[in-house]
Amino acid sequence: MAKGFYISKNMGLAGLLMGAVAGVVIIALAAVYDKEKTKNQNKPVDGVTTVSPTTSSTLSTPKNPWEYYRLPDSLSPVSYNITLWPRLVVNASTGLYIFTGQSDVVFRCEKETDLILIHCNKLNLTLLSGHRVRLTGLDGATAPNVISSWLQVKTEYLVIQLKGKLAAGKSYRLSTDFQGELADDLKGFYRSEYTEDGVKNHVSDAGTFARKAFPCFDEPAMKAVFPVTLIHQRGTVALSNGRDTVNTTIDGAEVTKTRFEPTKRMSTYLLAFIVSDFAHITGSIENNNVLVRIWARRKAIAEGHGYYALNVTGPMLQFYEGYYNASYPLSKSDQIALPDFSAGAMENWGLITYRETALLYDPASSSVGNKETVLTVVAHELAHMWFGNLVTLRWWNDLWLNEGFASYVEYLGADYAEPTWNIKELIILYEVHKVFAVDALASSHPLSRKEEEVNRPDEISEMFNTISYSKVLYGSPCSRPSPTARFYMVLHSYLNEFAFNNTVYSDLWDHLQKAVLTTPGMSLPHTVHDIMNRWILQMGFPVVTIDTATGHITQKHFLLDPDSVVDRPSPYNYTWMVPIKWMKGGVEREQHWLLQETDRHVPMTTAGSEWVLANLNVSGYYRVNYDTDNWERLINQLTADHTVIPLINRAQIVDDAFNLARAKVINTTLALRTTRYLSQERDYIPWESAIRNLNYYILMFDRGQVYGMLQVGSSYNMIYQTFTVAEVLSFSHILQVYNQINAISFACRMGVERCRVLTSVWFREWMIHPNLKTTVYCNAIAAGGVEEWDFAWTMFKNATVATEAAKLRSALACTKVPWLLNRYLDYSLDPAKIRKQDCTSTISYIAHNVVGMPLAWDFIRARWSYIYTEYGGGSFSFSNLINGVTRRFSTEFELKQLKQFKEDNAGVGFGSGTLALEQAMEKTAANIKWVAENQEQVMNWFSNECT
Template identity: 85%
Template sequence: MAKGFYISKNMGLAGLLMGTVAVVIIIALAAVYDKEKTKNQNKPVDGVAMLTTASPTTSSTLSTPKDPWEHYRLPDSLSPVSYNITLWPRLVVNASTGLYIFTGQSAVVFQCKKDTDLIVIHCNKLNLTLLNGHHARLTGLDGATAPTVKTSWLQVKTEYLVIQLNGKLTAGKSYRLSTDFQGELADDLKGFYRSEYTEDGGKKVVATSQMQATFARKAFPCFDEPAMKAVFHITLIHQRGTVALSNGRDVETVNSTIDGTEVTMTRFEPTKRMSTYLLAFIVSDFDHITGSIENNNVRIWARRKAIAEGHGNYALNVTGPMLKFFERYYNASYPLSKSDQIALPDFNAGAMENWGLITYRETALLYDPAISSVGNKERVLTVVAHELAHMWFGNLVTLRWWNDLWLNEGFASYVEYLGADYAEPTWNIKEQTILNDVHKVFAVDALASSHPLSRKEEEVNQPDEISEMFNTISYSKVLYVLENLLQQGFLCSRTSPTFAFNNTVYSDLWDHLQKAVLTTPGMSLPHTVHDIMNRWILQMGFPVVTIDTAMGHITQKHFLLDPDSVVDRPSPYNYTWLVPIKWMKGGVEREQHWLLQETGISNASVSGSEWVLANLNVSGYYRVNYDMDNWERLLNQLTTDHTVIPLINRAQIVDDAFNLARAKVINTTLALRTTRYLSQERDYIPWESALRNLNYYILMFDRGQAYGVLQGYLKMQITPLFEYFRTITVDWTRVPTGHNDQVNVIVFLLFNDADFVFMQLFIDRIHPNLKKTVYCNAIAAGGVEEWDFAWQMFKNATVATEAAKLRSSLACTKVPWLLNRYLDYSLDPAKIRKQDCTSTINYIAGNVVGMPLAWDFIRARWNYIYTEYGGGSFSFSNLINSVTRRFSTEFELKQLKQFKEDNARVGFGSGTLALEQAIERTTANIKWVAENQEHVMKWLANECT
C-alpha cells in the first residue's frame, strides 16, 4: 500500500464523525467507486486561437443556404480514394509567431462521380500556402485533363476550402488535389494538438490528435465525413530522439536534415480503407511495453516513468485475451497488423477508438495497484474493452452519417461488458449493465425533450448538432435488447464481414438480420426485425408495462417522468412498441409473451394469488407497474426472502417504483416501502440502485427541513450492512475478496469507531479504495490550511488517478470563498488542465454549498466558457445538467429561462438539448416537491420511531 498524505488527528476525527451521517455515506459510495463512466465522452473541447485564414468571398450568413459551400454536408460529386499526407509538428515555440505550429503537405486522390466545376473539401483553421496563386493544385490522373483553377477561398462558417474551376471535372475520372499548409499545434484538445507534462523536472511536449467527430479538417484538408472512406499514406517528420506513431506500422525510419534542422522521418504502412475521424498521429518521447496476439504486436504507450513503474501492465494483460474474445465473437480476425494504445496527459474524451492507435486519458489506461482503487481498475478494464470492440463495429464497419451514431456507440457500450467479463470472469461485470446503462438512459429517455436513437439526417448537420448526438441515448439505449432477442453473438457475427471496410445504416442491419432469422434453425419472431426494432429506434422514449393480476390484463403506455409535459415530436408508431415480456410467477420462470399493441392483451396466466415479476433480468427496455395487490405480494417477498427474486430485478423493482412515483403512476410511499427490505440486502447492485434514487430526495431536500429525517432513515437502514462487513472483514482487518464487496465495504467503514478508524487510516496507511472518501471528508471538515495542503498534493501528484481523486475532493470544502477560488482555478489551464475544466465545475456544483456559486459563475462567464470550452464537447452538456440538477423552485426556473434568453445570441452548442432538459426537469421538480415533501417527511419520521 502507498502512503496517503498526512492529516491531523483533529481533522481526521472531524471528517470521520461527519461521515456518520447518511448523506455523506451516499455521496461516499459514488465517490469511492470512482467509475467515471462517462462513456460517451469521446468528444474534444472546442478550439482556441485560430491562425489567420483567407476570408470567404461569399456570404455565409444567409438564412437559407443556396450555394453548395453554404451547406454543412459535402456535395455528392466527389469521392476520395487515397491521401498522401506528410506532417511536421514542432515541439518548441516558433520564434516569429510565439506559437507551437505544424506544417504539412497533403495530396488527395478523388474520383469524380458527377460532372462538376466545383471542389468543396473540408478545411478549418489552416493557413494554406498559395500554389500558382491559388490555395491548391489540381492534377488529372490516368489521362484525365484537369481544369485550371478560377478562384479559391476558405468558407469559414461551414469549414470548407472552395475551389471554383474554369472547366468541369468529368464523371468517372480521377484527379489529385495537392495542398501545403501550416496550422497551430494548439492546446485545444482537437485535431492535431499538443499535450504538455512535467517529468524529471522538465517540461515535455507531445503532438497528438483527436479527429472525432469533425476535427480531421483542422489537421489537413480532407473530405471529413464518415462515409468518405479512403486509404491513408502517412509520413511524420519529428525531432531526433522522439518516436512517431500512427494507425499503421512504421515501415521506414530515416534521419535527415531539413532547412538546417536534424529530424527523423517515419513512414507508415498504408491504412485500410477508413474514415477520417479514425486517423491518429502522435509524436512523443514515450516508452512502451509489448505483448502479442497471433502475429500482431500489442503495445501500451505512456510517459516513461509510468511505464517504468508498471502502470501499463494491467491494460496489456487484459488486451490480449479481449482481442481473442472479440475475434471469436465477431467471427472475424483482428483486421490490422498491430494494436497500439497510448495514455495521454491531455485528452478530453475518456478514450478514442482510432484504428490501430487508441488514445486514452491516463486514468482510463494506466493502473497503479499501490495507489489506484478497485474502481480505477474496473474503469481501465471496461474502457479498454469498449475501444477494442470498436475495432470491428465502428471501424471495420462504420456508420454512414452521425444521425446513426448509436450503431457505433450503442453496440460498443454493450459488447464492452462481454469483453470485460471474459477478461475478469469473477467480477460479474455484466450485472452492472443495469446501473451503468439502463437506469442512466431511462432518466433521459423519460423526458419529453428526448430524441429517437436514429434521427433524420437533416436534423444532424452542424458540428454542434453532431456533438450533441454523443449522449446517453446513443450510448446506452437499445442494442442490448436486440442482442437478447436474437441470441448472444448472433448480431455481430452476421453483420461485420458483410460490410467490412464500408459504411452502413440501420436498415441494412435489419435486412441481414431478418435473412439470418429465416435461415437459422430454432429462430422465430412474431414480427419482422424491421417491425420490432424500428419502433425502438425511430421513436423516442419507452413504455411502462402495466400488469393487472386481478384481471389478467397487460397494457403499455409511453412513460413520461412528468406526465403533464407536452410531447411535440411526432411518432410514426403513436408511441407504442413491440414489447418482449419475460416474466416469472411465484419464483418460477414462465414462457415469454409479446405485447404488440397499446390496448394490451388478456393473459389468464398472470392472474392468481402468487406474485408476478415481469422484465425478468431486465431483458427488455421498459418499466413495469402492477396492481396494488401484486405490489404488496412483491414487497412481502422482498421482506420474507429477497434472494428468491433475481439480483438485477431487485435493483429494478426499486428503480421502477421510484420513477413511477415521480411520474404519479403510484404513490411516493409505495416507492419508499421498496427500501424497507434493504436492511437485509447484502449485494451491491440493489443498494446502489436504491442510493441513486434516494439521492434524488437528497437533491430536493438538502436545503430544507426534510433533510434531517431522511438522514436518520438512511442511517437506520444501512447500519445492518455495516455490521455484516465488520464481520466478513474480521473487524476491518482484511480486505473482502469479492469485487463488489470491496466496493461496498468502503462506505461502511465510516460507521466504525472513530479512534480505530483514525489509527488504521491515518497513522498507518490509507487503502487506495478509501482515499477518495477520506480526502473528501477531511477537506470538508477542514479550512484553508487543509485545502491548500491538498491542493499542493494535487499539483505534485504524478499518478493520474491520484490527481483525479484529489481534484474531485477539493470540491468538498464547505468554505464558500475557497469554492469560488477553485471555480476561478478551473478556467486557468496553468492550474487545471483544459480536459478537466467542466468536470471540476461539476464537482463543485455537486456540493450543496457550491451549487449556487457554480451557477452564478457560469452565468457570469458563459460567453467565455462557451467560446473556450463548449463548441464541440460532449462533456459540455454535462455542465448544464450538473449545475441545475438541484433546481426545484420557481425562482430557479425563472433564472434558468432568463439564462436561456440572455445567451440566445451566444448559443449553447452541444448543450442546447441539455438546457431544454434542465428546464423540463426543474418544472417537474417544483411540482414533485410541492406534492410530496410533506408525505415523505411523515413516512420517514414514522419509520424512524
Template identity: 65%
Template sequence: MGKVYYITKNVGLGLLVLAATALVTIIALSIAYNKEKAKNRGKPGHGASYSTSMPTTLTTPFIPKEPWDYYRLPSSLLPVSYNVTLWPQLEPNADGLFVFTGHSVVVFKCVKETDLIIIHSNKLNLTTIYGHHAKLSSLGRANVPTIQKSWFVVKTEYLVLQLHSRLTVGTSYALYTDFQGELADDLQGFYRSEYYEDGVKKVIATSQMQATYARKAFPCFDEPAMKAVFNVTIIHSTATVALSNSKEIVIFVDSVPVRVTTFGPTERMSTYLLAFIVCDFVKIESIKNNNLLVRIWARRKAISDNQGDYALNVTGPILQFFERYYNASYPLSKSDQIALPDFNSGAMENWGLVTYRETALLYDPIFSSIANKERVATVISHELAHMWFGNLVTLKWWNDLWLNEGFASYVEYLGADYAEPSWNIKDLIILYDVHKVFAVDALASSHPLSRLEEEVNDPAQISEMFNAISYNKGAAVLRMLSDFLTEAVFAKGLSWYNLTIRTINVLCLGGCTCITLLLSSVCCQAVEKTPGLHIPHTVHNIMNRWTLQMGYPVVTIDTRTGRVTQKHFLLDPDSVVDRPSQFNYEWFVPIKWMKSGKEQQPYWLLQKTGMFIKMKLSGGGWVLANTNVSGYFRVNYDPDNWDRLLSLLNSNHKALSVMNRAQIIDDAFNLARAKIINTTLALRTTKYLAKERDYIPWESALRNLDYYILMFDRTEVYGALQAFLKKQIQPLFEHFKSITVNWTKVPTGHTDQYNQINAIGIACNVGVESCRELIKSWYRKWMENPNRNPRIHPNLKSTVYCTAIAFGSVEEWDFAWRMFKNATLASEASRLRGAMACTKVPWLLNRYLEYTLDRTKIRKQDAISTIQYIARNVVGMPLAWNFVRARWDYIFQQYGKGSFSFTNLVNGITKRFSTELELQELKKFQEENRHVGFGSATLAMEQAIEKTTANIKWVKENKANVLNWFTEETA
C-alpha cells in the same frame, strides 16, 4: 524510437529523396508560417477570403443557396487516398506559438460532373500556389481544368475551388496543398499536450479527429462515409518517436537534425479514425496470436512503475474474445494503445492507435482501486470492439452514431467478462446503462436512437449526438435484442453482416453501416436458420419501434384480470411531446416473467392493450415481469401485487435476483415521480435495505434517494431523511466492519468492494457513530507522513478524501492540493481533484472554481468535470452557477463548440434546481446568451428547463408526505 524495418537499397534511396524533398518544402513553410501568422494576427478565421453567402447578422435566418452553404459535402467527388506529411514543432516560435507545417495530396475520383472542388479545411493557413490555395493535376488522360478562384467558407469550414471547366466523370485527380496550423492546446484535431517529468516540461503533439477535427490537421473530405487510404509521414526531432495508425518505417537523414518516419498505407477508413502522435514516451510490448504486435505507450515514469502492465495483459484476451465473437481476425498488423496527459474524451478508437486518458489505460497494482481496474478493462474492451464494428464497418452519417457507440457500449461487457470472469460485470449494465438512460429518455425533449439525417448537420449537432441516448440506450436496446434472439444468434448475425459489408463493397458507400441491412441480416439469416427460435415479427419491424421513436413504455400488469397494457413513460406526465411518431408510441415488447419464483414462457405485448390470462393470480403468489431487466421498459402492477412483492422483499429478498431487486426499487421511485403510483409505495421499497448486503440493489436505492437529497437538502426534510438513511445503513456498515476485521482486509467479491465504499461513504455522511472519526484519523495520519498512506486502501481513498475535507478546514484542503500537484498516478490525481470539491468552506470553493480556468492548475480536459464536482456540493452549487453565468462567453468559446462533455456542465449545475427562482434564472440565462449560443449543450439546456419545471411540481406535491413518512419511520 519506433521499430526500424530493413528495406531494399532502391526503396531506401527513393524514400530518402522523398524525405529530403519533404524537408525542403516544410522548412520553407515553417519560415513562411511566422510571417503569415503575424500578417493575419487579429483577423478572424483562416486569414483568407470568405463566402459572400454567409448571413449578415446573428438574427437573420440563414438559407443555404450555394453548394458550399450546406454542411454536407456534395456527392460529386469521392476520395481514394491521401499522402499527408506533417512537421509539428514542439518548441514555441518567436511569437510564443506552437505550430505545425505540412503538405498533402488527396487523390479523388469524379463521379458526377462538377466545376467545383469543395473540401473541408478549418483553422489552417494554406500557402498560395500559383495564385490559388491548391494545385490540381489529373491521374488520367483527361484535361485538367485550371482553377479560376479559391476561397474559404468559415461557417461550413470549406476550402472551395472554382474551376474554369468541369471535371471528367470517371477520372481521378490529385489535389496538392501546403498548409500551416497552430498546435494549440484545444484538445481537437492536431493539438498539443504538456506535462512535467522530473521537473522538466515535456510537450506532445497528438490528435483527436472525431468527429469533425481532421479538417484542422489537413484539408480532407471529413465525413465518415468518405473512406480512403492514408499514407502518413511525420518529421520530428531525433529525441522523439512518431506513431500513427500503421506500422512505421524510420529513415534517418544525416544532413538535418530530424527524423522522418513514414507509415505504411492504412486500410480504407474514415478521416475521424486517423491519428498521429509525436512524443518521447516509452512502451511495453508483446506478440499475440497471428504475429500481432501489441504495444502500450505512456510516460516513462508510468511505464517504469508498471502502470501499463495490466492493459498489456488484458488486451490479449479481449482481442481473442472479439475475434471469436465477430468470427474474423483482427484486421491490422499492430495494436498500439497510448495514455495521454491531455485528452478530452475517455478514449478514442483510432484504428491501430487507440488514444486514452491516463485514467482509462494506466493501472498501478499498488495504488489503484478496483474501480480503476474495472475502468481500464471496460474501456479497452469498448475501444477494441470498434476495431471491427465502427472501423472496419462504419456508420454512414452521424445520425446513426448509436449503432457505433451503443454496440461497443454493450459488447464491452462481454469482452471484459471474458478477461475478468470473476467480476460478473455483465450484471452491472443495468446500473451503468439501463437505469442511467431511463432518466434521460423519459423526458419529452428526448430523441430517437436513429435521427433523421437532416437533424444532424453542423459540428455542434454532431457533438450533441455523443450522449446517453447513443451510448447507454443503444447498449440497452441491443442487449434486449441479443436477449430475445439469444446471444449466439445475435453474434452470428453480426458476423454475417460484417462479411457482407466486406465482400459487397458497393453497399452504403463501401463499408458503412445501413440499419436496414444490419437488422435484415440478423433476421433473414441468423433467425431463420435457428431451429426453435420464434419471434412475432421480423427483427427489422420489432427494432424499428425501438430505434425510430424516442422513449420507452411502462408496462402495467393487472394480476387480478390478466390485463397487460403499455404507455409511453414520461417523468413529467404533464409534459407535451412535440415529436411525432409513425408508431404512435407503441412498442413490440418482449416480456420475460416469473410467477412465484418460477420462470414462465415469454410474452410479447404487440399493442397498447393485451390479455394474458396466465398472469392472472387467483390463489396467492406473485408476478414479477422483466426478469433480470432484459427489456428496455419499466413495469407497474396492480396494488395487490405491489404489496406482495414488497412483502417478499421484507421476508425473503433473496428469492429475487439482485438485478430484479434493483429493478423494483428503480421502477417504483420513477413511477412515483410520474404520478403512476404514490410516493410512499416507492419509499416502502427501501425498508428492507437493513437486511440487504448486495451492491446492485443498494446502489439503485442510493441513486434514487439521491434525488430526494438533491430536492430536500436545503429544507427541513433533510434531517428526517438523514435519520432514516442512518437507520438503514448502520447494519451494512457493521457488516463490512466485521468481515474486513475492523477495516484491515478487503472484501473478496468485486461488487462487495463497491458496497463497502457505499457503507462507509453514506455512514459518514449521515452521522453513523465512529465513522467520521475513523476517516479523519486515517487522513490525519497521512498528513503527518505524506510519503506513506498505509491505512487508506485505494478502494476507499475517494470516500476518505472527500469526507475528511468536507468535515475539515483549509489545512486538509491545502494538503490535498499539494498531493494533487505532486501526484504521478493519474487516478490518484483524479481522486484528489474530486475530493477537493467536497469542502463546505465557500471561499475555498470559489478559489477552486477560479483554478478551473487556469491551465497551470487544472488541466483543460478536467475543467468541466471539476466545476460539476463543485456544483454537486450543496454549498458549491450556487457558487458554480454564478461562476458559469458570469463567464459563459469564455467557457463556451473554450468548450461549447465541440466538446462531447459540455452537456454535462449544464446537467451538473442544474441538477438540484427545484425552485421557481432557479427556473426563472435558468430561462433568463438561456435568453441572455442566445447570441453566444450553447453549442453541443443546446438540447441539455432545454432538458434542464424541463427537469427543473418537473422538480418544482414534484416538490410542491410531495414534500409534506415525504417528511411525514421519514419522520414516522425513524420515530
C-alpha cells in the same frame, strides 16, 4: 468512440453516491467553429480569402453548395498522402508552436462538376501563399484551371472554383501545402505539456478533427487509404495508425522522418498522429502476428502502470475475433495514455488514444474501481476495431450503431478477461437505469434521427449522449441475455458484407431477419424491421402495467413528468412490441409479446400469496407497474426471502417503484417501502439502485428541513451497520468491495459521526487504503478547513499517478468553506492549475457540493461566453457541465434563472449543451411539482421509520 464522457465506473469510488452519470464524451468528426478568433475572419490569410459567417452563409436557406454543412456527392476520396512536421519548440517569428504539412488527395469524380469542396478549418490551418492548391489529372484526365479559392469559415470548407469541369469517372489529385498552430486546445493537431522529474516535455497529438490537421473530405462515409509520414525531432518517437516502415534523417538535420504503412480503407475521424518521448511495453496476440503495445510517459511505463492494460488486451482481442468470427484486421494495436485528452478514449484504428486514468493502473495506489475503468474502457475501444472501424456508420444520425453496440459488447469482452467479476450484471446499473433517466423526458430523441436533423457540428456533438451509448439491444430479438450462436453468424455475415464500407441501421435488421427465416423453430410475431423500428425510430419507452386480478396488460409511454408535452411526433403513436419474460411465484413462464396498447386475458392472474414478476432479468427496455395487491405481495416476498427474486430484478423493483412514484403512477410511500428489506441484502446491485434513488430525495431536500429527518432515518443508518471497515479491506470480489465502500461513503455523507471521525484520522495520518481514498479525501476535506484543503492541493499538484490526481481533484470540491470553493472555481479556468481537459468536470464537482452549487451556477453564468469560446462549445463535456450544475434545481426562482440564462446567452450559444439546457428546464419544472406534492409524505415516512 469512448464511452464517451469516460469517468470511472466504480460507483462507490467515483462519486457514485451522487447518482450522477457523467463521463467524458467521444470525439465527433466535425470540428466546431471557434468564435474567439473570428475577429480576423474577413482578412486574407496568406493570399487565401476567407468568407465571414456573417455573409449569406448565415441565411436559413442556403443558396450555394458551400453554405451546406454536408458535402455534395460529386467527389469521393481514394487515398491521401500526408506529411506532417510538428515543431515542439516555439517559432521565433510567430511566438507560437506550429506544424507544417503537405497533402495529396486522390479523388474520383462521381458527377461532373466545376466545384471542389473539401473540409478545412482555417483557425488551425493556413494555406501557404504561392502554394494554395494544385490540381492534377490522373490516368489521362485533364485538370481544369483554378479560377479562385477561399476558406468558408462557417461550414469549414476550402472552396475551389474551376474554369472547366471535372469529368465523371475520372480521377484527380489535389495538392496543398499548409501551416498550422500546435495549440493546446485539445482539437486537431494539438500540443500537450507535462513535467516529469522536473523537465517539461511536449506531446503533439492529432487524434480528432482531421480537417484541422489537413484538408480532407471529413465525413464518415468518405473512406480512403492514408499513407502517412511524420517528421519529428531526434529522440522522439512518431506513431500513427499503421506500423512504421522507414526512419531516416533529413539532410543531416536533427530530425527523423518516419513513414508508416498505408492504412486500410477508413474514415478520417479514425486517424491519429502522435509525436512524443514516450516509452512502451510490448506483447502480442497468440497465434496471430499482431503487435500489441502500451505507450505512456516513461516514468509510468517504468513503474509498471501499463501492464494491466497489456495483459487484458490480448485476451480481449482473441475474444472479439471469435465473437465477430473475423480476424483482427490490422497488423498492430497501439494504445497510448495522453496527459491531455478531451475525451475518455478514442478508437483510432490501430492507435487508440486514452486519458491516463483510462489506460494506466498502479497496483500500489489505484483502487479496484480504477482497475475496472481500465478494463471496460479498453474493452469498449477494442470492440470498435470491428464494429465502427471495419464497418462504419454512414452518417452521425446513426451514431448508436457504433457506440451502442460497443457499449453492449464491452461487457462481454471485459467478462472474458475478468470472468470472476460478474461484470455483465452491472449493465443494469451502468446502462439501463442510466438511459431510463434521460429517455423518460419529453425532450428525449430517437436512437436514429433523420439525417437532416444532424448537420452542424453542435448537432453532431449532441448525438454523443446517453441515448446513443446505452439505449441499445433491449426489447428486441437482440436483447439480453448474451446472444446465441446464430447471432454470432449474423454479426459475421454483416461485418463480412460491409467490411471497409459504411452502413445504415436497416442493414443490420436485414441480416437479423435472414437469421430468423433460416433458423429452424425460430419465429417472431412480426419482422425484425417492424419490431426494432419501434424502438429505434421513436423516442422513449413504455411502462407495462399488469393487473393480476384480471390478467389485463397495458402499455403507455412513460414520462417522468406526466404533465409534460411531447412535441416530437411518433410514427407508431408511442406503442411498442414488447417481449415480456415473466415468472409467477418464483417459476419462469413462457414469454409473452405485448403487441398493442392493451392485451386482455393474459395468464398472469394470481391466487393467494402468489406473485407475478415481469421483465425477468431486465431483458426488455421497459418499466413494470402492477396492481396494488401484487406490489404488496412482492414487498412481502422481499421481506420473507429476497433471494427467491433474481438479483437484477431486486434492483429493478426498487428502481421501477421510485420512478413510477416520481411519475405519479404509484404512491411515494410504496416506493420507499421497497427499501425496507435492504437490511437483509448483501449484494451490491440492489443497494446501489436504492442509493441512487434515495439520492434524488437528498438532492431535492438537502437545503430544507426534510433533510434532517433523512439523516437520522433508519434506512440510511442501516447501510453503515450492515458492513464494517474491516470487511472493506478484506473482501476480494469487486462487487463486494463496491458495496462496502458504498456503506462507508453513504454513512459519512449522512452524518454518521464515527464515520467522519475515522476518515479525518486517516487523512491526517495519510494512512488510506486505495479503495477508500475517494471517501476519505472528500469527507476529511469537508470536515476540515484551509489547512486540509491546502494540504490536499499540494498533494494534487505533486501527484504523478493520474488516478491519484483525479481523486484529489474531486475531493477538493468537497470543502464547505465558500471562499475556498470560489478560489477553486477560479483555478478551474487556469490551465496552469487545472488541465483544460478537466475544467468542466471540476466545476461540476463543485456544483455537486450543496454549498458549491450556487457558487458554480453564478460562476458559469458570469463567464459563459469565456468558457464557451476558450474551452470549445463543441466539447462533449458541455452537456455534462449543464447537467451537473442544475441537478439540484427545484424552485421557481431557479427555473426562472435557467430561462434567463438561455435568453442572455442566445447569441453566444450552448454548443453540445443545447439539448442538456432544454432537459435541465424540463427536469427543474418536474422537480418543483414533485417537491410540492411529496415533501410532507417523505417527512412523515421517515419520521415514522425513526420512531
